[in-house]
Each structure stands twice: as structure tokens, then as C-alpha cells.
Amino acid sequence: MEGMYGPLTIRGSVSVPEAELLWRFSRSSGPGGQHVNTSDSQVELRFDLAATEALPPVWKQRALERLAGRLVNGVVTVRASEHRSQWRNRETAATRLAALLAEATAPPPKARRPTKIPRGINERRLRVKKQRSETKRGRSGGAWE
Numbered sequence: 001m002e003g004m005y006g007p008l009t010i011r012g013s014v015s016v017p018e019a020e021l022l023w024r025f026s027r028s029s030g031p032g033g034q035h036v037n038t039s040d041s042q043v044e045l046r047f048d049l050a051a052t053e054a055l056p057p058v059w060k061q062r063a064l065e066r067l068a069g070r071l072v073n074g075v076v077t078v079r080a081s082e083h084r085s086q087w088r089n090r091e092t093a094a095t096r097l098a099a100l101l102a103e104a105t106a107p108p109p110k111a112r113r114p115t116k117i118p119r120g121i122n123e124r125r126l127r128v129k130k131q132r133s134e135t136k137r138g139r140s141g142g143a144w145e
Contacts, residue, residue: 008098010098010105011105014055016054016055020048022045022047022048024043024044024045024046025040025042025043025044026044027042041081042079043079043081043092044077044079044093045077045078045080045090045093045096046077047075047101048074049074050074051074055101062106063101063104066104067104076097076100076101078096079093080093080096
């Protein structure tokens with residue numbers, strides 16, 4: 001990722017301008033020593049997906065459908081609090097949001113075309129099956145009792 005105070009690159013030449021990202025900071029839980037009670041190291045990054053004009057319409061529609069469960073009023077939120085420094089948490093949150101949007105806007109996979117089983121393979125399978133059945137049938141019948 002390039003500079004923190006710049007556009008957030010999603011994929012290729014598509015990026016989200018810094019002005020559309022809303023940052024919030026709060027005190028993080030967990031270890032941190034004496035510094036923990038005075039710094040707001042937890043980062044919450046919000047992006048209004050429904051109102052953005054930065055994404056192509058097709059991508060935007062795809063992302064809205066795929067992220068429907070995560071959206072609150074069309075806004076996607078990402079939190080990061082695993083690092084002690086706010087700066088590293090900012091980087092983590094921005095990377096997570098970029099990855100989330102890249103995955104949500106990715107084109108759907110190609111539909112699988114079922115392949116036809118070659119006749120030779122099917123015949124061999126039936127032949128082996130018949131041999132196996134003959135072997136098992138030969139085990140029964142009390143001819144050798």
C-alpha cells in the first residue's frame with residue numbers, strides 16, 4: 001500500500017479517494033503498558049459503498065450484493081486493534097478494506113461445463129464391475145462344502 005493519506009487502491013486503476021473514507025479512533029483493549037490508557041489505538045474505517053461514485057457501476061452493484069450482510073445503511077465498516085500503534089492499525093484497516101472490496105468486486109467465476117465421460121472409460125468400469133460380481137458370486141453356493 002502506498003501513503004496512508006492517499007487514495008485506497010482496490011484493483012488495477014480503480015481506487016477510493018481519501019475523502020470518502022471515514023476514520024474513527026478509540027481506546028483498544030488488550031496489552032499496551034502505561035501508554036494504553038492515554039492513546040486511541042483502535043481504528044474503525046468506514047466507507048459508504050451505497051453512495052460512492054469511485055467504483056464502476058457494475059463493481060458497485062456486485063459489491064452491494066455480496067456484502068449485503070455486512071452493510072449497515074450502505075456503509076461497510078472495518079476495525080483493527082491488534083497492534084499497539086494507531087499507525088499500524090490504520091494500515092491494517094486500510095489493507096483489510098481494500099482486500100474486502102477487491103474480493104467483493106471480483107468477476108464471478110466461469111460456469112463449469114460438465115464433461116462427457118468417454119465411452120471406453122464407462123465400458124471398462126462396467127466390465128470390471130461385472131468381473132467383481134462374478135468373483136463374489138463364485139464364493140457362494142456350497143459346491144466345495
